[in-house]
Amino acid sequence: MGLEIVKETEEDRLMTLSVGPQHPGSGHFRFTIKVDGDYVVYCDPDPGYVHRGEEKMCEYRNFIQNIPHLERPVIHDSTNITYSYSLAVEELTNIQVPLRGQYIRALASELNRQVYTLYWLGIYGIFLGHSTMFMWPVGDRELFIDLLEALTGARVTHAYNIPGGVRNDMPEGFKDRCLRQVAYFEKRLVEYEDIFYNNPLFRQRTEGVGILTKEDAIKLGVTGSVLRASGIPFDVRKAEPYDIYNEIDFKVQYMKTGDSFARSMVPFLDMRESCQIIRTLLDKMPQSGEVRAKLQPNPKGPAGESYKRVESGRGALGYYIVSDGTPKPYRVKLSVGSFRNILALPYLLIGSKLADMPSIYWSLNYWPVEADR
Amino acid sequence: MATAPKDFRFGNFVGSLIQLIFWILIIVTLVGLPLIFIILFYVPLPPVNGEVLTPYLFFSMMVDPTRTIPIINFMIHTDMFRVAVFPGFSYAALLAAATIFIERKFLAKMQLRIGPLYAGKIEGILQLIADGLKLISKEIIVPSGADKLIFWTAPVAFVVTAAAVVSLIPAAPGWVVADLDVGIVAVFAFLGFFPLIALLFSWASNSKYPFIGGMRALHQMIAFEIPFILSALPVVILAGSLNLTDMANAQYPYWFVFFLPISAFVFYISSLAELERIPFDLPEAESEIVAGWLTETSGMIYGLIQLGTYVKLYALAGLFVILFLGGWAGPQIFPEEIMPGYTGEKIYNATTVNAVFWFTLKTLGMIMLILLPRGINPRIRIDILLHTGWYKLIVLAFINIFVALLLVYGGILGPGGLLST
Amino acid sequence: MTNSAGGFIKAIESGSKHLLIKRFTLRYPEKKLKFVGDGYQFDPKRGVGIAGSRGRHILFHDKCTGCQLCAIACEGIAEAIGMVKVNEQWKHNKKAIMPQIDYGKCVFCGLCVDACPFYALYMTNDYELSSFTKEHLIYTPSQLGIKPKYDGDVELKIGKRGADHG
Numbered sequence: 001m002g003l004e005i006v007k008e009t010e011e012d013r014l015m016t017l018s019v020g021p022q023h024p025g026s027g028h029f030r031f032t033i034k035v036d037g038d039y040v041v042y043c044d045p046d047p048g049y050v051h052r053g054e055e056k057m058c059e060y061r062n063f064i065q066n067i068p069h070l071e072r073p074v075i076h077d078s079t080n081i082t083y084s085y086s087l088a089v090e091e092l093t094n095i096q097v098p099l100r101g102q103y104i105r106a107l108a109s110e111l112n113r114q115v116y117t118l119y120w121l122g123i124y125g126i127f128l129g130h131s132t133m134f135m136w137p138v139g140d141r142e143l144f145i146d147l148l149e150a151l152t153g154a155r156v157t158h159a160y161n162i163p164g165g166v167r168n169d170m171p172e173g174f175k176d177r178c179l180r181q182v183a184y185f186e187k188r189l190v191e192y193e194d195i196f197y198n199n200p201l202f203r204q205r206t207e208g209v210g211i212l213t214k215e216d217a218i219k220l221g222v223t224g225s226v227l228r229a230s231g232i233p234f235d236v237r238k239a240e241p242y243d244i245y246n247e248i249d250f251k252v253q254y255m256k257t258g259d260s261f262a263r264s265m266v267p268f269l270d271m272r273e274s275c276q277i278i279r280t281l282l283d284k285m286p287q288s289g290e291v292r293a294k295l296q297p298n299p300k301g302p303a304g305e306s307y308k309r310v311e312s313g314r315g316a317l318g319y320y321i322v323s324d325g326t327p328k329p330y331r332v333k334l335s336v337g338s339f340r341n342i343l344a345l346p347y348l349l350i351g352s353k354l355a356d357m358p359s360i361y362w363s364l365n366y367w368p369v370e371a372d373r
Numbered sequence: 374m375a376t377a378p379k380d381f382r383f384g385n386f387v388g389s390l391i392q393l394i395f396w397i398l399i400i401v402t403l404v405g406l407p408l409i410f411i412i413l414f415y416v417p418l419p420p421v422n423g424e425v426l427t428p429y430l431f432f433s434m435m436v437d438p439t440r441t442i443p444i445i446n447f448m449i450h451t452d453m454f455r456v457a458v459f460p461g462f463s464y465a466a467l468l469a470a471a472t473i474f475i476e477r478k479f480l481a482k483m484q485l486r487i488g489p490l491y492a493g494k495i496e497g498i499l500q501l502i503a504d505g506l507k508l509i510s511k512e513i514i515v516p517s518g519a520d521k522l523i524f525w526t527a528p529v530a531f532v533v534t535a536a537a538v539v540s541l542i543p544a545a546p547g548w549v550v551a552d553l554d555v556g557i558v559a560v561f562a563f564l565g566f567f568p569l570i571a572l573l574f575s576w577a578s579n580s581k582y583p584f585i586g587g588m589r590a591l592h593q594m595i596a597f598e599i600p601f602i603l604s605a606l607p608v609v610i611l612a613g614s615l616n617l618t619d620m621a622n623a624q625y626p627y628w629f630v631f632f633l634p635i636s637a638f639v640f641y642i643s644s645l646a647e648l649e650r651i652p653f654d655l656p657e658a659e660s661e662i663v664a665g666w667l668t669e670t671s672g673m674i675y676g677l678i679q680l681g682t683y684v685k686l687y688a689l690a691g692l693f694v695i696l697f698l699g700g701w702a703g704p705q706i707f708p709e710e711i712m713p714g715y716t717g718e719k720i721y722n723a724t725t726v727n728a729v730f731w732f733t734l735k736t737l738g739m740i741m742l743i744l745l746p747r748g749i750n751p752r753i754r755i756d757i758l759l760h761t762g763w764y765k766l767i768v769l770a771f772i773n774i775f776v777a778l779l780l781v782y783g784g785i786l787g788p789g790g791l792l793s794t
Numbered sequence: 795m796t797n798s799a800g801g802f803i804k805a806i807e808s809g810s811k812h813l814l815i816k817r818f819t820l821r822y823p824e825k826k827l828k829f830v831g832d833g834y835q836f837d838p839k840r841g842v843g844i845a846g847s848r849g850r851h852i853l854f855h856d857k858c859t860g861c862q863l864c865a866i867a868c869e870g871i872a873e874a875i876g877m878v879k880v881n882e883q884w885k886h887n888k889k890a891i892m893p894q895i896d897y898g899k900c901v902f903c904g905l906c907v908d909a910c911p912f913y914a915l916y917m918t919n920d921y922e923l924s925s926f927t928k929e930h931l932i933y934t935p936s937q938l939g940i941k942p943k944y945d946g947d948v949e950l951k952i953g954k955r956g957a958d959h960g
Contacts, residue, residue: 017581024663038755065870068903129651129752132809135484139818143957146950153834153848153917159903167908168843171830184952194808200798201652201750204757294841354585355655355754483809485818485956749809 014041021049025127025358029368031345038353043346047339051372058332062298063089066329068159073334074370075156076119079105079112080312081370082161085332087242087308088319089163093301100289101165102244107281108151108160109310110274114185115144116313117267120365124264125196127358128205133196140188143181150174163299165292175282182275189272197265206260210348210360213258220344223337224315225270225365228254229262236311247284250277260356263363267313298327314338314365338371446720452550460544462536468736469683470501476744483748511672516579519669523577527570528674532681534566538688543618545701545728556617557609560692561602564647567685568594571656575666586665589755590649590656596762597646603770604639607777608696621700628699632780636773637697639766641742644689646762648682650743652750653758690739694732698739703731815956825959826946833918834904838911848902850920851895853938855882857914860891867909874899875906880935892935897923919944 013036020030028049034042054073058066070085071078083105090097097105118137125133145155150171152160160166196202212222217230227234233254237245253269255262303325309318315337322331341364348360434440448454455461474489477500481488489497515524541560543549553559568591575587609615611632612623630637646653657665664670670678694700707727710719753761820827834846865875877891884890893906893915907915920942925931948959 015581061870064905065867068871068901068905125751129654130750131480132484132748133751135486139485142818143950149847150830151845153846153904154902157901157903159905167904168834168845171845173830180952181950184957191808191812195749195805196751198801199750199805200801201753203801205751205754290842292842353754353756482817483812485812485815487817487819487821745806745809749805 013037019357026361027123027366027368029366029371031361033349033354033357035354038355040349040352040354040357043349045342045345047342047368047371049372050369054373055332055334058329060328062300062327063093063163063329064295064299066332067162068157070334071157071159072369073336073373074116074312074314074367077112077116077313078156078158079108079160080116080310081317082159083109084308084310084312084317084319085321086161086163087310088306088321089299091306091308092304092321092323093163093299095164095293095295095299097165097243097293098290099244100169100286101291101293103281103285104151104166104170104291105161106244106248107278107285108148108158108166110278110281111144111148111151112158113274113313114271115141115148117271118144120267120313120362121192121264124359124362127362128202130196130202133192136188136192140185143185147174147178147181150177162292164295165290167292169291178282179279182278186272186275189268192268197268203261205356206264206359206363207257209260209356210263210352210363211257211259212263212344212348216347217258217344220347222315222341222344222364224311224313224341225266226263226315226341226344226363228252229266230258231256236309236316240309242308242310244281248277248280250280260359260363263365264359267365300325300327309335312337314367314370315341334373336370336373338366338368342366342371442720449720455548455550456540460542460548461540461550464544465536465539465684465687466680468687468733468740469680472683472686472740472744473679474498474501475741476747479741479744480748505676508673508676513672513674514669516669518579520577520579523573524669525674527574527577528670528677528681531567531570531574532677532684534563534570535681535684535688538563539684539691541617542688542691542695543621543700544691544732545725546618546622548725548729549618552618553616555615557605557615557620560617561598561605564601565598567647571666578666578669580669582663583666583668586656586668590666592755593646593649593653593655593758593762596759597643597766600639600762600766600770601643601647603767604636604643604773605696606770607633607636607773610774610777610781617695621695621702624699624702628697628702630697633697633773633777635769635776637693639770639773640693640697642766643762644693645743645746646758648686648689648743650686651747652753654752655755655758686740686743687736690736690743691732693739694735698735701728701732703727703734706730816953816958818956818958820948820959825948826944827959828947828949829919829944833916834907835916836904836907836910838913843904843908846917847919847921848904848917850897850918850923850933850942851907851938852916852918852941853892853935854914854916855884855892855935855939857912858884858887858892858935859912859914860887860889861912862891862893863909863911864893864906864915867906868900871903871905872899872901874901878935893938894935895933895938897931897933898928918942919946 014034015036016032016034018030018032019026021028029045029047030049031043031045033040033044054070057069061069066085067082071082074081086105089095118141122134122137122141125131125137148158149155151174152158153168212220212226212230214231217227217232222230223234231254233252235252236242237250238252250273253266253273255266255269301323303323305320305322307318307320309316311317316335317337318335320331320333320335321329324330344364345361345366348364349357352360449459457463477488478496487496489500491497492503493499515521538560540550541553541556541563543552571590571594572587575583575590578584608620608629611629612620614620614623649656655665657667667675667678705723705727707723707730709723711721829847831844831846833852834848835844836842837844860877862877865877868875874896875893876896878894880890880892882890902917904917907917918941923931950957950959
């Protein structure tokens with residue numbers, strides 16, 4: 001009789017935490033982790049919270065009507081997600097985009113890439129507790145949103161790319177305004193480096209954390225800035241150039257270490273390169289010309305299929321469209337970079353500390369709405 | 374307001390005004406007038422200089438300085454005044470409230486935005502009152518399975534301990550709520566309560582995220598108490614006494630921060646860690662463990678803990694000023710007499726007002742210095758924090774103890790030295 | 795140790811420099827942004843739009859023929875346009891129907907403007923469309939015919955002490 005001694009089993013030491021949709025550190029995405037003291041031993045990502053059936057909804061609308069609803073999965077980066085769709089539809093329906101339209105499309109895509117990357121950087125700052133690094137990028141995003149508002153007519157929901165080109169030409173005085181604001185933004189990037197990237201506390205938290213080696217990056221199939229941070233200089237704009245990108249000269253930014261610091265630095269270097277690309281595009285653009293090919297009211301093409309992909313803020317974003325000769329597509333498959341990057345999360349998180357969870361998770365450049373479609 | 378206001382009708386507006394006037398008249402007639410009559414009938418008012426005491430005479434007596442100044446002088450030097458008003462609770466609470474507002478505006482300016490804007494006529498100055506009212510009106514949710522006694526008393530204990538630390542800080546020579554001979558040891562004894570309160574509250578919340586936050590708070594605060602005490606030790610050696618007022622007085626020609634810069638630095642970092650400010654706010658790290666040990670607080674419990682935190686901020690900033698920045702030493706900028714030629718008892722004491730002014734100025738400067746890292750640094754990780762606290766800071770503190778011992782035994786400072794009075 | 799001290803000092807310097815830079819916030823509603831131009835318009839002859847801000851629509855009663863192309867375009871997107879009978883008699887609008895737009899559903903994409911072949915439906919700069927009830931958000935054709943008065947005049951200016959709005 002008396003008290004019996006209970007031996008502590010392995011299960012008793014673990015604590016299950018649900019970093020769920022209602023958590024200030026996860027966005028609208030849930031993943032369950034089991035923690036042993038301070039170390040993570042199990043991680044299970046659970047996407048699907050924001051699934052709306054985008055791909056099925058595409059089958060009920062014709063090619064042009066699909067644009068406003070297809071830009072919603074990543075509303076910050078809306079030009080890129082409709083860019084790839086427009087390219088695929090143009091291949092299906094044999095439409096030729098005029099030259100000036102191609103330049104303006106690339107310009108809008110670069111401006112939108114800055115908007116998305118600044119928002120991502122802001123959230124990264126606040127996940128690490130740096131509220132200044134949230135306010136400054138979100139404030140500087142206004143510079144680009146202002147430009148996009150003058151160009152497309154709306155601040156975030158652009159609906160600008162359309163099969164056949166872009167919907168309207170640049171307004172008056174846009175080129176000077178753009179050059180001025182981009183020059184000011186490049187000065188701001190120096191401040192970001194001073195206060196965030198060269199801050200010893202930030203470096204201590206992210207250097208050597210969540211290292212993704214080159215072979216593992218290829219094996220897991222990650223894409224975008226995550227791939228480029230592990231030493232592989234792959235950028236869809238250079239590897240499979242589309243539209244006007246085979247005439248633009250730019251360097252692919254990559255880093256070799258593969259830790260969280262490299263994954264947070266590569267988008268920053270991309271932003272700098274993007275400013276250069278914007279200036280080149282504004283320089284080389286033909287001064288006048290059509291921006292949109294004239295279309296029939298309900299464009300349709302012969303039955304067939306096409307696949308096109310584009311470099312968005314998160315990685316390679318591709319569309320596979322099957323058409324059966326009617327104005328409505330038969331099947332639209334949207335292949336996004338976020339969904340492929342999240343495969344690296346359990347792989348990197350197991351064995352690391354709980355405090356590294358925000359810096360690993362958000363450095364994988366995951367946008368929950370896009371992965372759920 | 375979340376509801377849409379109804380359309381304005383003039384009849385309703387007039388009706389509400391009439392209702393207001395009605396209620397004021399009722400209260401005055403049913404409560405105010407009987408009170409005045411009772412005073413006039415039953416309390417024997419003394420005749421003054423052969424006259425009956427009428428209200429007019431009473432008011433003119435009140436503004437006569439020769440009668441009222443002795444009363445005010447007497448009330449200022451009571452213990453109650455010291456506890457409630459001057460170096461005690463009201464002063465600390467006022468500085469804490471000003472600190473919260475200044476923090477929000479200061480951080481906003483650094484982040485290129487406007488802070489609170491709409492509450493109050495001038496750029497949001499009544500924002501704190503609005504926040505306080507909001508917190509009072511919210512429902513306090515106690516989690517199921519929580520230990521009710523500790524859940525309700527731990528925030529109160531937090532504020533009480535913070536107020537106890539404030540009561541030991543002198544704000545002017547002779548103005549301290551509790552003048553203990555072992556002042557600085559008492560301060561550290563009180564500061565040792567805080568990890569215990571954090572741990573008890575996080576355990577009583579019966580939830581996972583507070584549990585992790587409480588463990589982190591415990592590790593952090595205990596790790597930084599040792600460098601804290603060790604960095605205050607050289608000041609004790611140089612001043613020759615444990616009493617806080619004596620330490621402030623011993624810095625007469627030169628402030629201690631010039632002789633002990635490393636010690637001041639270690640004290641500054643340790644006080645950031647004790648206060649759970651960024652970069653050391655792991656116990657409340659928002660993106661990893663929701664709100665750490667404060668997750669289950671809501672309503673006025675959260676308000677009490679914030680009040681306690683900012684009162685503690687004032688206390689530690691005041692302690693830094695007393696130990697290293699010379700306390701209330703400063704050039705005498707107030708005139709000796711404000712009404713020359715007035716003989717009789719005076720309230721105005723030039724040295725006291727000067728001391729209060731310089732002490733408040735230096736404390737506010739120190740508070741701004743404590744608020745600054747919030748705009749510049751991200752959060753630190755727990756293992757880097759413990760490594761810094763246990764290795765680097767203790768080594769630095771020891772270096773400074775040797776410097777202090779050298780200064781005293783080399784005859785430069787301390788009793789009988791070259792530079793002390 | 796020394797380069798981390800240098801890193802800290804640069805961070806403090808960068809943060810303190812911002813105390814001298816002007817605040818970026820736009821103090822809406824006391825100040826409102828200026829838009830260039832009159833709003834998004836579409837030229838059906840050339841088949842391309844004219845850049846402008848996409849706010850509330852404006853319907854020109856003397857051009858609309860009641861062809862319903864805008865309603866058909868919106869059917870696949872937001873189903874916000876419905877055709878209603880109006881009390882006006884126009885020679886080019888025999889059926890006397892005109893579009894009525896429900897701004898509770900409209901996503902302001904502007905594809906209805908692209909669909910109109912008669913230069914009758916444009917968009918304007920007006921974006922302050924909130925109301926207290928859902929019924930007030932449905933704008934009838936006569937409400938859509940009123941030209942809005944929008945007088946924002948603040949622009950993003952980049953000066954020596956940073957960028958700011960007015």
